[in-house]
Amino acid sequence: MVNSFYYDGNQYIPKTQGDSTKGFILASIASSAIMGTLPICGKPFERQLSKEIPNNHLYKDAFLKSVETAGLDSKGVSIVPAQRLAVGVGADFIEGRNACYVPTTKQIIINTDKISIAGFHEVGHALNHQTGKIGKVLQKLRGPGYALAGLMGTIALFSRPKPKDAPRSGGDFIRDNCGKIAFLGWMPTVIEEAMASYKGVKVARKSGIAEPLIKNMKKLYAKALLTYAGRATATGLAVGAASMIMEKFTRPQRVEEDDGFYLFG
Numbered sequence: 001m002v003n004s005f006y007y008d009g010n011q012y013i014p015k016t017q018g019d020s021t022k023g024f025i026l027a028s029i030a031s032s033a034i035m036g037t038l039p040i041c042g043k044p045f046e047r048q049l050s051k052e053i054p055n056n057h058l059y060k061d062a063f064l065k066s067v068e069t070a071g072l073d074s075k076g077v078s079i080v081p082a083q084r085l086a087v088g089v090g091a092d093f094i095e096g097r098n099a100c101y102v103p104t105t106k107q108i109i110i111n112t113d114k115i116s117i118a119g120f121h122e123v124g125h126a127l128n129h130q131t132g133k134i135g136k137v138l139q140k141l142r143g144p145g146y147a148l149a150g151l152m153g154t155i156a157l158f159s160r161p162k163p164k165d166a167p168r169s170g171g172d173f174i175r176d177n178c179g180k181i182a183f184l185g186w187m188p189t190v191i192e193e194a195m196a197s198y199k200g201v202k203v204a205r206k207s208g209i210a211e212p213l214i215k216n217m218k219k220l221y222a223k224a225l226l227t228y229a230g231r232a233t234a235t236g237l238a239v240g241a242a243s244m245i246m247e248k249f250t251r252p253q254r255v256e257e258d259d260g261f262y263l264f265g
């Protein structure tokens with residue numbers, strides 16, 4: 001066997017370029033299939049959010065006061081009613097399918113005629129940004145976390161030229177654990193989202209929202225968190241699966257003594 005090599009007394013055959021290509025294709029198919037399940041996680045949230053539109057009046061007045069209630073008016077935080085924005089600025093915001101807090105301008109952008117219930121969560125983001133230490137750090141880690149997760153997706157597709165039992169370097173550690181690291185990259189986001197909801201609910205109570213409505217709000221926020229937790233899990237699994245497939249297709253194969261003679265047969 002011309003291409004085989006010995007490591008630690010065992011004979012190994014490196015995989016071919018063709019194996020690596022097959023692995024790459026299969027790894028890509030597997031990871032996009034896993035990522036393709038993501039909309040499932042978002043559905044419960046979307047469904048409830050659109051159901052809440054007829055209930056908007058129950059939350060609106062308290063929400064419009066909430067920035068003041070949270071003590072954020074003195075920090076320059078404001079609510080921008082998305083329904084008054086020019087068409088084309090962001091259809092999801094104008095039509096009440098999404099809301100956000102923009103740290104650079106300290107604005108909460110939301111359609112206050114449709115989804116005020118979601119606004120308290122954005123006040124929670126503003127609190128994380130303006131008053132919370134941990135919340136602020138986590139907010140800053142969101143971007144780098146996504147980048148890390150994306151990088152792991154690339155690393156998963158690298159080939160594994162070393163035999164299984166060879167000593168591991170730092171690079172190997174990353175390659176071996178890229179799925180877990182990608183999942184961890186999403187954690188600042190998931191935790192910051194959970195904190196924003198927790199603080200938002202507190203502000204809603206303080207703003208005078210009745211307890212049954214708070215309960216309903218908590219349900220919506222739990223579903224929103226499921227969306228983020230789903231993204232974290234799917235990313236971790238997709239990267240992990242791609243890595244496992246690449247390993248199978250590119251790691252040198254150990255030649256077992258018993259069937260060694262087949263190689264020369």
Ligand SMILES: [Zn+2]
Pocket residue numbers: 121125193196
């Ligand atoms: Zn959020």
